[in-house]
Amino acid sequence: MGETIRFGVSIDDKLLESFDRLIDRKGYMNRSEAIRDLIRGALVELKWEGGEEETVGTVTLVYNHHVRDLSDKLTEQQHLHHGEIVSALHVHLDAHNCLEVLVVRGKAREVKRIADALIGVKGVKHGKLVMTTTGEELP
Numbered sequence: 001m002g003e004t005i006r007f008g009v010s011i012d013d014k015l016l017e018s019f020d021r022l023i024d025r026k027g028y029m030n031r032s033e034a035i036r037d038l039i040r041g042a043l044v045e046l047k048w049e050g051g052e053e054e055t056v057g058t059v060t061l062v063y064n065h066h067v068r069d070l071s072d073k074l075t076e077q078q079h080l081h082h083g084e085i086v087s088a089l090h091v092h093l094d095a096h097n098c099l100e101v102l103v104v105r106g107k108a109r110e111v112k113r114i115a116d117a118l119i120g121v122k123g124v125k126h127g128k129l130v131m132t133t134t135g136e137e138l139p
């Protein structure tokens with residue numbers, strides 16, 4: 001981290017009002033904290049667009065394990081990517097539904113591809129990839 005610099009921002013008053021409501025809802029301490037977070041988020045997304053960055057993400061899946069072949073297909077996909085899927089959590093939500101959270105590590109492009117393959121398995125009710133970062137590689 002370098003030194004902290006203050007800078008002024010010109011902004012439309014209506015836009016600032018909306019921004020302040022967002023700050024309130026998201027629980028930021030102040031505008032500076034919110035702006036820093038937004039900048040970091042935009043920089044992380046820019047890096048991921050290249051696809052070559054090493055990253056880590058979680059894939060959340062909800063599915064009904066009674067659906068024919070579904071559990072087998074998901075297990076098969078996970079074994080196919082055993083090098084990248086570093087951890088898996090399984091919760092039996094109720095008599096029918098399962099929740100799985102997988103931690104996937106690798107190049108951003110690869111993590112996205114694995115997530116798409118898992119979420120795309122027919123019968124998966126809900127699936128979402130969240131990519132994250134330690135933030136240390138950011139300036």
Ligand code: NI
Pocket residue numbers: 065090091092093097098099
């Ligand atoms: Ni289960």
